[in-house]
Amino acid sequence: MAWQGLIQQYRAHIPLAAAAPVITLNEGNTPLIRADRLAEQIAPGTGLQLYLKYEGLNPTGSFKDRGMTVAISQAAYEGAKTVICASTGNTAASAAAYAARAGLRCIVLVPEGKIALGKLAACLAYGAEVISIEGSFDDGLRLVRGISQSYPIALVNSVNPWRLEGQKTGAFEICDQLGGRAPDWHCLPVGNAGNISAYWLGYKEYSRGWPRLLGGQAEGAAPIVRGRVIEKPETIATAIRIGNPARWQQAVAALDESDGLITDVSDEQILSSWKQLASLEGVFVEPASATGVAALQKEIALGHLDPTGKTIVCVLTGHGLKDPDTAIKMATLPRSIPATMEALIGVVSE
Numbered sequence: 001m002a003w004q005g006l007i008q009q010y011r012a013h014i015p016l017a018a019a020a021p022v023i024t025l026n027e028g029n030t031p032l033i034r035a036d037r038l039a040e041q042i043a044p045g046t047g048l049q050l051y052l053k054y055e056g057l058n059p060t061g062s063f064k065d066r067g068m069t070v071a072i073s074q075a076a077y078e079g080a081k082t083v084i085c086a087s088t089g090n091t092a093a094s095a096a097a098y099a100a101r102a103g104l105r106c107i108v109l110v111p112e113g114k115i116a117l118g119k120l121a122a123c124l125a126y127g128a129e130v131i132s133i134e135g136s137f138d139d140g141l142r143l144v145r146g147i148s149q150s151y152p153i154a155l156v157n158s159v160n161p162w163r164l165e166g167q168k169t170g171a172f173e174i175c176d177q178l179g180g181r182a183p184d185w186h187c188l189p190v191g192n193a194g195n196i197s198a199y200w201l202g203y204k205e206y207s208r209g210w211p212r213l214l215g216g217q218a219e220g221a222a223p224i225v226r227g228r229v230i231e232k233p234e235t236i237a238t239a240i241r242i243g244n245p246a247r248w249q250q251a252v253a254a255l256d257e258s259d260g261l262i263t264d265v266s267d268e269q270i271l272s273s274w275k276q277l278a279s280l281e282g283v284f285v286e287p288a289s290a291t292g293v294a295a296l297q298k299e300i301a302l303g304h305l306d307p308t309g310k311t312i313v314c315v316l317t318g319h320g321l322k323d324p325d326t327a328i329k330m331a332t333l334p335r336s337i338p339a340t341m342e343a344l345i346g347v348v349s350e
């Protein structure tokens, strides 16, 4: 049967009431792409089997759609008329799309000037009420948590447990795509830490084996690595520019239980992995999405992670078109030639 979204696919694992409506954009079922050229760069001659779970191919361009289909379905079931979230952009775009489909009002709080262009454009197109706050993501989360306690507004940030119920299906898909087993290592960026918590829930629930988790944070926004709140988080990877993760304790527990690792990488390392993904594998992601790959490279180089013969999955959380500004800043701009055959021959025979 044709894919009809992850609730339909994994309903037995998602505790939605039978009478709950299914608000879906047919999210999930994203490709698991073998990345041999990248593997050869990262760990030559080790027989590393590297895979990329390309979550940027979800309907609004990020993995956030997995959690949002469930959270909005539940909100609609509970009779909510308005949903709200704080967001670095992708949660907002996803909430806005699913809310539009459910006929709900959607209010999103974004940190002023720190939201990538593709995310803002999408939120506005979906008809969300976008409010830019003079503060960080963490400030926004504090505000929306407060307001949802005193007003009849459903909070759809990943503190909402229904988000994790949807996001955990990423782990189910990876096991299915690997022929019914979990990878040895599972690498991903860590911002608010909802995704790492959800993946660990998913692997435990699906019982096809348990990977070790490798979380990557950006150097300027690495509260879990440092063990303290970062007051003014800074990184080019805006999706993980978070100083006080809501799921901090759950992430630490998942890392412990899986015998995992968490590490921080510089913006240069993130951009280098970002570039490699596109130029070696043809996979274009937003910068934050490359953080898992950057963390993997770092931990292999430091000897903390032996890739020999291992199956390793890196989750690529969002699409490259989300952040066209960074992509263009990183690029050599196109050269211009006269529209003549001579000029073209001159270029191709250089």
Ligand SMILES: *Cc1c(COP(=O)(O)O)cnc(C)c1O
Residues within 6 Å of the ligand: 062, 063, 064, 090, 091, 158, 189, 190, 191, 192, 193, 194, 195, 196, 239, 240, 286, 288, 289, 317, 318, 319
């Ligand atoms: C939300 C997001 C993250 C971080 O996920 P958390 O669940 O907050 O840890 C990473 N990358 C992208 C592209 C995101 O949208």
